[in-house]
Amino acid sequence: MAQSSWREYRPGQRFPGVIGRTAEESTPAWPQPVRAVPGAPNVLFIVFDDVGFGQFGCYGSPIETPHLDALAAGGLLYRNMHTTALCSPSRSCIITGRNHHANGMAAITELATGYPGYDGQIPFENGFLSEMLLQHGYNTYMVGKWHLMPSEQESAAGPYDRWPLGRGFERFYGFLGGDTSQWYPELVYDNHQVEPPASPEEGYHLTEDLVDRAVSFIADAKQVAPDKPFFMNLCPGAAHAPHHVPKEWADRYRGRFDDGWEAYRERTFARQKQLGVVPADAQLSPHDPDVPPWESLTADARRVAARMMEVYAGFLSHTDHHLGRLMDFLKETGEFDNTLIMVVSDNGASAEGGATGTTNELQFFNNAPETLEESLARIDEIGGPTTFNHYPWGWTSAGNTPFRRWKRETYRGGVSDPFLVHWPSGIKARGEVRGQFAHIIDMVPTVLDVLGIEAPATIRGVTQSPLHGVSFAHTFDDDGAASRHLTQYYEMFGHRAIDHDGWRAVCPWPGPSFTEAGRPFGTPITMADLDDLDAHHWELYRIDEDVAETRNLAQENRAKLIEMISLWYMEAGKYNVMPIDGSAFERMMQERPQITRTRTSYTLRPHTQVVPAAVAPRVLNRPHSVTADVEIPPAGAEGVLLSQGTNAGGWSFYIKDGHLHYAHNYVQRTLHHVASGESVPAGRHTLRFEFEPTGAPDIAHGKGAPGRAQLYIDGRLVGHTEMPVTTPIAFNPGGMACGANPGSAVTPDYRAPFRFTGTLHSVTVDLSGDLIVDAESEIRMYMARQ
Template sequence: MSLKEYLPGTPFPGVIGRTDEESSPAWPAPLRAKPGAPNVLFIVLDDTGFGQLGCYGSPIRTPNLDRLAKGGLLYNNMHTTALCSPTRSCILTGRNHHSNGMAAITEISVGYPGRNGTIPFENGFLSEMLAGHGYNTYCVGKWHLTPAEQTSAAGPYSRWPLGRGFERYYGFLGGDTHQYYPDLVHDNHQVRPPKTPEEGYHLTEDLVDRAIGFIADAKQVAPDKPFFLYFCTGAMHAPHHVPREWADRYKGQFDDGWDAYREKVFRRQLETGVLPPGTRLSRHDPDVQDWDSLSPEERRLYARMMEVFAGFLEHTDHHIGRLIQSLEASGELENTLIMVISDNGASPEGGLHGSVNELKFFNNAPESLEQNLAALDELGGPRHFNHYPWGWAWAGNTPFKRWKRETYRGGTTDPFIVHWPRGIQARGEIRSQYCHAIDMVPTVLDCLGIDPPTELRGVTQSPIEGVSFKYSFQDADAESRHHTQYFEMFSHRALYHDGWRAVCPFPGPSFTESHEPFGMLKLTEARLREFDTEGWELYHVAEDCSETRNVAAQERDKLIEMIARWYVEAGRYDVLPLITPSRELFAVERPQISRERERYVYRPNTSPAPENVAVHVLNRAHAITARVEVEDGVEGVLLCHGGLTGGYSLFVKDGKLHYVYNFVGEREFHLESSVDVPKGHAELRFEFQPTGAPDLPAGRGAPGRGRLFINGDLVAQSDISETMPLLISLGEGLTCGRDENSPVSQRYQPPFAFKGGTLTEVVVDVSGEHVHDAATEANTVMARQ
């Protein structure tokens, strides 16, 4: 007798008698995908500009991504939101970023529907949609879509990857992480990397290994079951980390500077058809130094920073190639719909001069050319958190102007490749139809023959806002079907409509021309009227794709129409009110799982507390007390926060109690007890008492006196003259009983877990006024995206 199945929710088709002899069974049918349904793979690069992949004209070697373009389609008119989390929300939901409450990153959310950093459940993720059609769903790599206050072990977990339709997850929840000492989460719990940097660990390789493993785990059991893999590298976001041999492959190749890079890439883009004939190269950016005006030392440093970036990108491409090769070897590549995209344009977050430790930048601590040159030979290695300067970000977006965070095309027009041998006949062709990240979900559903769901998990779904571009797969000359698209990022606004593009740059076309640093100009109603009257630019991008000819004066009626249309779209998608970096914005109180308190208790063998929910000890008196039972051979970390780039650690070594304060990776302030820690019960305590006021604009926190106590007896004291004013770590949180990632101090090797006794708990008491400087804190948070 053949097995009888029926759809859940339909009548039972078997027979039920008084006994099994008189009955016949039937089974609820398992959820199965349609026969022949393709796998779906999204590859999301971070901070990769239009002119940085080899197939887009770059001298950087990306043979594996180039192979996908040669075997599929390269799009030259794909757009994003200009920032990471907003774009990623579009990629996964098919809705605009403000519709997702994701006007910017969640760390700077405010209490308006379009800006609260909380993606509503009525905006279902593609993972949730495909899971309901028999797909395995995997998320590997960067997430950054959970409200920052909800990323700790306290949850809630409903907006972690497993809460939004992914069955497996391996990656990091925040915006960036150390590539050698990442802050890793596996499914719903934090884990340590499987190897150390000394053993050859690098995050990109680990992510690819995990992605290959997820797929193989399921395929060996159910080879016909399709998967959706959302694969997001930490590359090419800072820190630019790569083994030296990869960076050395580019030695000397950028010595002629960013202007020369732009010229060479632009010529190649025209030759290969990535750009239409007649395209002009945009102007030299007023905020970027002329290469020839730089000193020989500056040119040497900046060229090396770009060599490291180039090696990082080639290294990333190599490991993406391993993922592609695994699909090919298993016979899955032919029927895998692959879409490759970057989340925004190349990033200016390294500042005018670049950085070898972004923590300095976020703390407003000055970097000197001499210090950066001293790090030259170690750039790309685990000791530094490096990023290139503005000039390379500008060059990376060739032929467009500006960069990430701004709605000129340099911030919003990104590489996009589609590869699906079984579903697309064309090979190696270019497509110029207008597309946006919100179009990816409806295109996938169109390719799979799936209607957008009206309900997911009991929640009625909102309409998909994107437009399928499947029509473009077979017809290079098909008319674009995405007619109108608004843009807004930090009050920098733009609108596309049928070949025209209006842009209202904020605070101006450049910082130099606006005479305002990023994030310092408050947008009042009066200023907004001025910008709407005089600040809009107009480009006929159907004929001027690089936005070089502003025709606002000649086409006044068209401009007025475009401005009006922007406001219509803003009303439709919850864009208003416009918010700029200001004291009011960064003073906003956000909902917290637990209120800020004066006493924090930490215990060993618990998950690290992320930076945003860990106890805040900066610029205030505080005491750290560890309660231990000491036996022979006692040593290890009691409590630490941060890593190589900065932080503090209280630990026992060689029988003594130690405290180290690592000031932005420059200097370790060290206290060591004058006596050994005694056996038996002991209270080991560090106290900090400020002795002066912080100078936040100058990058200096409150100086103070540090003291160590053992069972109430003073055993060491010393001045700590330099402390960090704003931020302790870049993704490396607070841990009890071990140093979870990179070492705070060079005096031990992580994890340096506590042993030779029992560590019961560590209590941190915080007292005194917490000193705030809202304007400086605004710049800090805005820089880190």
């Protein structure tokens, strides 16, 4: 390399050049650009979603994941990696190296509460790896799922300082919330919303799109600065619900799961022993009391459940295939060998499909599960654009083989996850299994260790907190190296555990299973409950001898149990774990501070970004009105005035065939519809929809408030209907759009996005309860119902 003809100096140092009266008698020098150490490796995190310990092929699963298996064969497979049991908390640990409560991430951001460990706002003193590596000459890319900031901050109003570009990522392409449709995703590019580049009919799928974007981000920079390393946090939606995949991928597994979840567990466990993923003398955890025996299901129930698992398996294999395209690109460009790749899941397999599974997860969230007959009628649609599907929790238990329980709980099924490391230029070992204890807070310290970088004292002027994790880089080429991470606490919705030097104590809440507890997930914890739990319900395991928590030693080793409970409380005090909160629904419904004052009137305008559900007007179970100020040209107009939700559930206020319409899609089960009895005339008009509840909601049984739906043109009643039930809790996805219905259509009455073709000045949503009173029209309406 030719010697530079100029001098450089570090910013902040004394200028080393010469400054004379003219340039002729002066000598220039330049501030030194930030450059990485020559030969520094790229860093690639691949974070799967809701993938259990027994669901990658290299972990004994019958699901085919050849590209992940190749990473394991060319690198290291860890059998003792741990997470927090939930997505946002785990992702905060992965990217900061700090514990989840210290990150304010006790749960998902949608369930934030007003305590330091629970508020959903990762402190700026807990810097992200992206922010750290920027200081050392790295390009930084975030692709896929974010879910690391309060939901109230996801709108175009910001603030943007907790968006990916505010936390050290130079580029972002993905989705901000916890899940999204793989066919119709809610996409953000850098700091603004975008529409998917194609439709499902044109072959679009989010996973392929994300990998395409990952490749382009890397290629964009490498063609200009080929020696500049990158850090990429690649977080596909797989395999979180909805389990969406092209049908041909699901069909590859046709008939492969017909023998049920017990058979899956037995086969996977045997294969895990052969692979060394579990010790040869390990015992498989017993059948879960909440999971019905496969043979107890009817033939139709088995058929539906098997198809749901075929779709899940196809989804995972499809994701592996596209990750293989990224690996091929890295090989083609000569970057593969010097890329430190870490692959992990954020928690164990998910039980959010319930005991029977669902073709529409929104039904689960709204306490309105579908019947078997409804599922069976849609069996050929499962995984396609018309569904928002999730498998039954029998497959969840199987996916976490050999461990017990699942996501949201701190038994090992919730917190022990697959973890692969691949770096040919930096690791000599190939295809070996590592058994040292580790936790995802150790990933950042390990990366800094191998790069020879100290954790920064400040980031953007903010003094940094110490990292909580420790490096496991010493295990890369030493199978016998001792674990350096000796103590790790867990807490999730009141479910608690602690690992310490080969011992494990667990205090399940509401109990070891819902069946045994007689209480559901999300039950609040009282002080009396906590006293009883600490006195009688902690369990103790010698985990280095009993990996699947099958032999409870609490009674025979009370002294060790008391020591472990005390240690849990010590760790809880360090990391903002208190107060212990077992609730879920109460947290979700809790009002949180907004960036604007509370109001009852919201004005939306066309050609603006979709308003996220967290900051959209909450119209469910209350009187409300939607008023559109429109101009209709002489030739007429049609399209959506205001919509919220998707084909999985939502509502739409629109004009079609000259008439005013309102449709409410109740969790894809019932479509309530009303149309005006007369056409909307040309000219400027006020078009209005009103909802007036006529009864109380029955939220526990999945029924929102019944009510009277009325349509008005310039204050005249032109249509009405009675809606016997509405959506009780939420729409997911639940964004509100003015002038269009992006994504999938709320109602089959039109094809999305069905943009309004007239002039739409504004739409106002009013929650004050002030409804139009038109006595004459109401008398006609009541008489018509007699």
